[in-house]
Structure formats: structure tokens, C-alpha cells
Amino acid sequence: MRYLAIAAAVMVILAGVIFSTAGKKMMQAGDGAVTEAVLPQPGSAGAVLYKQYCGQCHGLPALDSHTPEEWPRAVERMITNIASSGKQMPNDDERDLIVTYLVRHAKQ
Numbered sequence: 767m768r769y770l771a772i773a774a775a776v777m778v779i780l781a782g783v784i785f786s787t788a789g790k791k792m793m794q795a796g797d798g799a800v801t802e803a804v805l806p807q808p809g810s811a812g813a814v815l816y817k818q819y820c821g822q823c824h825g826l827p828a829l830d831s832h833t834p835e836e837w838p839r840a841v842e843r844m845i846t847n848i849a850s851s852g853k854q855m856p857n858d859d860e861r862d863l864i865v866t867y868l869v870r871h872a873k874q
């Protein structure tokens with residue numbers, strides 16, 4: 767009987783740990799951000815610039831959060847955000863590389 771009680775207590779603790787870890791993962795997914803670890807072609811110029819410039823104010827948005835048609839406009843809007851914030855601004859070439867990268871891996 768005592769073993770059963772101990773086993774039950776262990777189960778409850780384990781379930782708590784698993785649940786809280788899963789809860790945190792769900793929150794990350796919920797706000798649409800991705801971690802650097804899951805970025806495709808992580809060594810490419812586009813990925814490096816995306817990490818450098820687009821994570822300055824919020825988490826890196828999931829690449830499939832926009833279609834190839836939507837990404838260029840979304841980035842233009844962010845340029846306005848960056849301009850009014852004093853954060854690090856990508857130059858035109860860097861901007862093109864970021865947009866090309868996002869479009870290539872966008873939602874299909």
C-alpha cells in the first residue's frame with residue numbers, strides 16, 4: 767500500500783514537470799516566434815541577417831507566418847518601425863537578402 771502511495775506521488779510530480787514544460791513550449795508557439803535552432807539554411811546570409819535585424823524588438827517570427835506575396839510588405843512595415851525606434855537598420859542589400867530568404871521559406 768505504501769509503495770502505491772509513493773508511486774502515485776512520483777507520477778503526480780512527473781506529470782507536473784511534463785505539463786509545465788509543455789506549457790512553456792505552447793506559449794512560444796502561440797506568440798508565433800521561432801528559435802534560431804529551427805531556421806532553415808542557418809548559415810546563409812539571409813538567415814544570419816534575419817537573426818541580426820529582425821530579433822531586435824520581438825522574437826523571430828515564424829517564416830511561414832506570411833505568404834511570399836505578403837513578406838515584402840511586412841518587411842517594409844518593419845523598416846518604418848526600425849526607423850522610428852533608433853534600432854540597427856539594414857542597408858538596401860541586406861534588406862533584399864532578408865526578403866529573399868523569407869520569401870523562399872514562406873507559407874506556400
Ligand code: HEC
Pocket residue numbers: 819820821822823824827831840841843844845847848849851853864
Ligand atoms: C524596431 C523594432 C522592430 C524591429 C527591428 C522589427 N520589428 Fe517586427 N514588429 C515590431 C512591432 C512594434 C510589431 C507589432 C506592431 C506591428 O505589426 O507593426 C512587429 C510585428 C511584426 C510581425 C507581426 C505582424 C505582421 O505583420 O505579421 C512580423 C511578421 C514582423 N514584425 C516581422 C519582422 C521582420 C521580418 C523584421 C526584420 C526585417 C522585424 N520584424 C524587425 C517591431 C520591430
